[in-house]
Amino acid sequence: MLLQQIINGIVAGSAYALFALGFTLTFGVLKIVNLTYGFYFSAGAYLALFATLHGAPITLALPFAAIAAGFIAVFLDSALLSRLRRQQAPELASLMVTLGATLFLYTGMTALIGSEIQRFPLGLIESAPFRFNGASISLTQIAIVMTAGLLAAGLIGVLRATRTGLAMRAMAENPQAGELMGIDTGAIMRRVSFLCGAIAGASGVLIGLEHNAITPYMGETMALKGFAVIILGGLGDVGGALIAGLLIGLLEALTAGYISSIYKDAVGFLLLVLTLWARPFGLFGRASVRRA
Amino acid sequence: MTDIMLEARGLTVGYGDKLVVRNVDLAVRRGEIACLIGANGAGKTTILRALSGLLKLRAGSVRLNGEEIANRPAHAIAARGMAHAPEGRQIIAAMSVADNLRAGAYLAPSAAEISRRRDAALARFPRLKERLTQQAGLLSGGEQQMLAIARALMADPTLLLLDEPSMGLAPLMVEEIFSILATMKSEGRTILLVEQNANAALALADQAYVIEAGRIKLEGPARDLIDHDGVSAAYLGG
Ligand SMILES: Nc1ncnc2c1ncn2[C@@H]1O[C@H](COP(=O)(O)OP(=O)(O)OP(=O)(O)O)[C@@H](O)[C@H]1O
Ligand SMILES: [Mg+2]
Numbered sequence: 149m150l151l152q153q154i155i156n157g158i159v160a161g162s163a164y165a166l167f168a169l170g171f172t173l174t175f176g177v178l179k180i181v182n183l184t185y186g187f188y189f190s191a192g193a194y195l196a197l198f199a200t201l202h203g204a205p206i207t208l209a210l211p212f213a214a215i216a217a218g219f220i221a222v223f224l225d226s227a228l229l230s231r232l233r234r235q236q237a238p239e240l241a242s243l244m245v246t247l248g249a250t251l252f253l254y255t256g257m258t259a260l261i262g263s264e265i266q267r268f269p270l271g272l273i274e275s276a277p278f279r280f281n282g283a284s285i286s287l288t289q290i291a292i293v294m295t296a297g298l299l300a301a302g303l304i305g306v307l308r309a310t311r312t313g314l315a316m317r318a319m320a321e322n323p324q325a326g327e328l329m330g331i332d333t334g335a336i337m338r339r340v341s342f343l344c345g346a347i348a349g350a351s352g353v354l355i356g357l358e359h360n361a362i363t364p365y366m367g368e369t370m371a372l373k374g375f376a377v378i379i380l381g382g383l384g385d386v387g388g389a390l391i392a393g394l395l396i397g398l399l400e401a402l403t404a405g406y407i408s409s410i411y412k413d414a415v416g417f418l419l420l421v422l423t424l425w426a427r428p429f430g431l432f433g434r435a436s437v438r439r440a
Numbered sequence: 441m442t443d444i445m446l447e448a449r450g451l452t453v454g455y456g457d458k459l460v461v462r463n464v465d466l467a468v469r470r471g472e473i474a475c476l477i478g479a480n481g482a483g484k485t486t487i488l489r490a491l492s493g494l495l496k497l498r499a500g501s502v503r504l505n506g507e508e509i510a511n512r513p514a515h516a517i518a519a520r521g522m523a524h525a526p527e528g529r530q531i532i533a534a535m536s537v538a539d540n541l542r543a544g545a546y547l548a549p550s551a552a553e554i555s556r557r558r559d560a561a562l563a564r565f566p567r568l569k570e571r572l573t574q575q576a577g578l579l580s581g582g583e584q585q586m587l588a589i590a591r592a593l594m595a596d597p598t599l600l601l602l603d604e605p606s607m608g609l610a611p612l613m614v615e616e617i618f619s620i621l622a623t624m625k626s627e628g629r630t631i632l633l634v635e636q637n638a639n640a641a642l643a644l645a646d647q648a649y650v651i652e653a654g655r656i657k658l659e660g661p662a663r664d665l666i667d668h669d670g671v672s673a674a675y676l677g678g
């Protein structure tokens with residue numbers, strides 16, 4: 149049974165990591181804890197549901213939902229935050245604005261489509277799991293693990309080795325210095341918003357498929373876990389988010405399997421508290437290197 | 441094309457409802473160094489930030505090579521050939537020295553051009569060469585200042601704005617920075633320099649402006665200002 153627990157842990161952990169990748173990138177580049185991020189997750193799931201109910205195959209519904217969620221993110225970011233950014237408002241202001249907006253958006257979505265659980269049409273994706281050594285894993289679960297791994301690798305590659313990645317790292321620390329070097333920081337911000345919205349949307353689709361249950365507030369539950377993951381991994385650290393996600397997923401699965409599922413949701417936060425106590429900048433975080 | 445590379449007219453800038461720069465006219469000629477000197481809080485940094493697009497003008501015009509650039513975004517002004525090494529260095533502390541230099545050449549047309557500029561910058565600042573992989577935030581203050589200038593040079597600018605390149609440096613390092621500026625001048629670079637070190641700045645510059653409380657108090661060829669009684673009393677320690 150251990151093998152199955154580990155598989156469950158890796159799948160759950162990859163799901164957390166997948167969601168957290170865009171969350172941590174938003175923070176890392178835009179320097180904002182953007183709570184609307186959870187909404188893009190719910191929106192992605194509903195957009196894919198809408199597309200599949202109208203006959204689209206999942207191979208079409210997934211990119212459609214991701215792209216649409218990306219545009220929603222760009223729109224909401226510029227509507228809610230660009231003004232605050234221009235005036236260099238304190239971080240708490242943007243936190244409160246995105247919190248208020250998120251509550252409003254969830255409420256609006258619930259009013260529009262109801263709060264009951266909805267499901268993807270049957271037969272949308274091969275549901276018979278692969279079996280080996282008494283353990284099993286489904287196609288959706290494999291997709292979640294692969295997407296999380298490839299996306300994390302891709303993002304790290306972009307940040308480290310491309311011109312846009314260089315610009316993202318520079319403006320993350322000092323947007324004005326970035327502008328002076330010729331970086332159109334507004335344009336890069338829009339690209340990052342789009343990318344993060346699309347990641348949230350795609351993870352909403354995949355995790356909605358995996359749980360086969362879609363509700364307006366699914367993003368809120370996920371955001372709480374995502375928060376733990378990105379703080380544990382170090383805010384803005386893409387590789388850290390992947391490892392922290394897997395760690396929390398595995399810990400939860402093993403707790404549920406060998407201790408009691410009652411403690412499952414608490415154990416990730418226990419890890420977070422203990423880690424922060426020992427390492428205030430997260431598992432891999434270093435103290436600030438800036439010198440006067 | 442005219443001989444004037446940068447020309448500001450009626451430059452007026454403020455923060456909130458307070459104007460701190462009023463009706464400033466200044467010009468920088470091609471191949472020359474112009475310098476701004478003045479007491480702390482006179483408005484020198486504010487003038488540079490307005491010229492490079494970091495601050496909006498309340499009034500006035502700025503022409504770079506004859507083209508009006510007032511109130512264009514800073515990145516667009518950078519794309520027209522102005523590089524600004526801001527006050528306080530503003531290097532990217534979390535990135536390596538090499539990445540800071542690469543970022544300075546963000547608008548360079550090709551990889552070959554970036555490495556050409558990098559070789560030139562490192563030849564000018566050999567200390568940075570040994571520290572390429574080091575995190576920029578861990579450089580000494582003087583090295584950070586060199587990196588800030590080198591990064592601005594990576595843009596291969598037609599006009600370079602330098603805000604107190606000698607700030608906080610030991611006398612020997614100040615001398616080194618000024619000798620590098622002198623070399624850049626002899627190579628024909630056009631520079632607008634802000635300096636507290638008024639003696640050295642006036643000895644180096646062609647044209648000088650004395651800023652007082654946000655206005656131009658005196659202007660003229662730098663050598664004339666060295667001998668000017670008011671300037672020497674206020675800024676040259678005698
Ligand atoms: N962000 C800001 N908000 C409000 N006032 C500011 C701001 N920056 C500068 N000031 C004010 O504008 C005036 C000019 O400041 P500025 O930095 O341009 O002076 P400076 O000549 O560069 O001085 P220093 O030699 O000390 O660098 C000062 O009175 C300063 O207090
Ligand atoms: Mg200043």
